[in-house]
Structure formats: structure tokens, C-alpha cells
Amino acid sequence: MTSPLPPDPVAAAAQLDDQAIHVWHLDYRRGPGRRPLLRLLAMYLGVDAGELSLVEDAHGRPRLDRRHGQVLDFNWSHSGEHALVAIARGIAPGIDIERRRARPRALVLARRFFDEAEAAALAALPEGARDEAFLALWTAKEAVLKAHGRGIGYGLQRLRVAVPPQRLQLLHFENEDIAAWQLQPLDVAPGLIAALAWRGAPREVHSATVPAGMLADTA
Template identity: 55%
Template structure:
């Protein structure tokens, strides 16, 4: 097992402070389903994994059953055999993970579903830079929509994302004040892209890695 920030996974149940978000990177082997997720949530709740109960929100976002209390919230994302889990108190985090892969239709997708300005910007980039930028805009969108409690059906063109050397930023979100939102790029190595979003004040992000969650 590997630890980041000086804590071992065995100490996952150490206090999750109100001004923090814990982000876990873990393996999700084929066929594992929600087992890795339930195992980590159980550690935070100090119960057995089999006792963790999840419910689906109005638009399908999974959440802890109210029987577990209303202070702890989470979101997770998986791509291939990797997964990210964000856990926080008092906010609804949204997280997205995408493994690096070439999308021949990246510009076409952007022209159809992103804002006109974003699509025009992507069109100015060379192929390699375009695929990187596209995945950054995509993970940023997914993270925001998941924090909002909405899926892709909300409309990918109803928000605008900034991606540059300083990181990610939410420029516009239909019906919301983007200034009240946080959107951050997560460094998950050269083989993947990830973003974390939430509505509320800035928080300290503490990152952990669990080599084998099964």
C-alpha cells in the first residue's frame, strides 16, 4: 500500500476536517463493481462495507443513505481499472477521471456539444495539444455536472471551462454564479486526466493512493 500526505490507508478513518476534501486513487479491477468504493466509505463511517447503503439522487447521482447522517458526501469516477474517490463534509464534490486516449472525433464532439468559443479554440491547436485540451475540458465539465447533481443530459453547452497553464476554471454555468464554485485540475500522471469541483469556499485537498482496494 502507498500513502500520500504521510498517512497510510489503514488510517483512512482519521478525521476528515470540514475544510478538507480527501481524494483517493485506487484500483478498480474488472468485475469489482462498487466494492472498492464501499470499502473506503465504510472506513470513514466506521462500519462494515456490507452495511453501507447508497441511494440515487433525482438525476442518478449516488449518495449515502440518510440513515448514515447528512454530513458526509462523496463522488467517484472510474476509467479502465483506475478510480478516484472524493470525500467531503458539508459539500457535494464532483470528480472525474479519464485515461489518456486519442479521440479522432474530439473536435467534432466539441463543435457539437461545447460552447462555440471552446470549439474555436480547440480548432487552433495541433492534434496532440487538441486531444489534451479536449480531455481537460471534458473532465472539468463532468466534475462540475456531478457536483451539481446533474448528468450529461443537463447540456454540455450550458457551462464554459477555462484550461490553461494556471489550471482549470469555471467561466460560466447556466443558472449559477461561477464565482461561488471551485474547479481544480488533479495531477494523476501522464496517463490520465482528472478534475475536482464543488460549490463553496476553497478547501485543502488531501490526496491518498491505495494500491489494492480489493
């Protein structure tokens, strides 16, 4: 379950503590790229966006430069004209978002990249439910692997997730204690499927949509 955030990121930033994760839904355009993300993170850090810089770790995950401290961490994902940003203190969140759409090759992809049990469960679903279940699995797996730090290049088959209509949960993760992991779906909008994951104790998840234009380029 999630609860609402104040729509002003500056006000919301003051409420972020070690028991919470903040999730922001914002517009995404290819032109501005990461600039809206940087503006949002700058509001949390209390600095000008022009002073903020990101670096990529050895596995390509963007992180705040060490000069901004090592307490705050984030992750983001975009699909179409939508993006989600997860911000937390003391943990590395992983988040993923996908647009609901037909996936005619869902079974082909599942049999190639997913755990065998997941692929079999997808094959047993009615065709009308399969695309939704595939996207739920995909977002869940990517969120976990991003929180893990290695991304999908580490291998989607290394973890197994309960297949909808079962409740979303992590059932197996190679070389990991699944009891140490949290995974939950996010209800963003009717046309979107999203998931959030992190390694650590349960936390309260608070979410909001960034007001239109707040993070836009200004002249």
C-alpha cells in the first residue's frame, strides 16, 4: 500500500526519513532527458540543479556523485511519456514502469529469459490475461535486479516471482535471502504497470505526481 505525498517536492523532502520511500510520477520527454530528474533530486538535497551531478557505477546504474553524500539514493524508470523516480535514505531502491500493451511474443521471451516455472505458469494462463501477467513479472524482476545493483544483465532467470493472479512476491533469488527483500506493485495509472523493490526492512511508500511544469526547462 502507498499513501500520498505533498505535491510540492520541497515539502515532501522534509518528510523523508529512514522508514520511508518516496515515489514520484512525472512526465518524460526524450528531449530534456535527465534534467527533470536532476531538478527533483536537487529539491531533496537543497541545492541548485546545476550543481548536482550523477555518476554511473560499474554496472551502469546512475547514482549521486559522492560529493552529495552517501545517505540519499534513487532509481528511475521511464516508458513512453511517463517516468517514476524512487528516492530513499539508507537503501538502494529499484523501480520499473511499463505501458500496458499487447505483447505477442510474451511466451517466446518468457521461455528464453524467465525461470522455467514462470514460463510454464504464463503458458497456462488464458491468452487475454497473459500480457498483463508478463508485464507484471517483467517490472517486478527488473525492479529487484536494479535494487540488487546489477540490472537485467545479471539474468532475469536468477529470480522467480509469483505469477499473477497470485499476489506479487519474490519466491527465489539466486544467492540471496528472499526474506531480506521487499517487492510491491505500484498503482500509478490505468495504462501503466510498475513495481518497487529494495533490500531491507519494510518501509512506508509515499507517492505523488509532480505538478505539470514544475520540473520543465525554463528560459
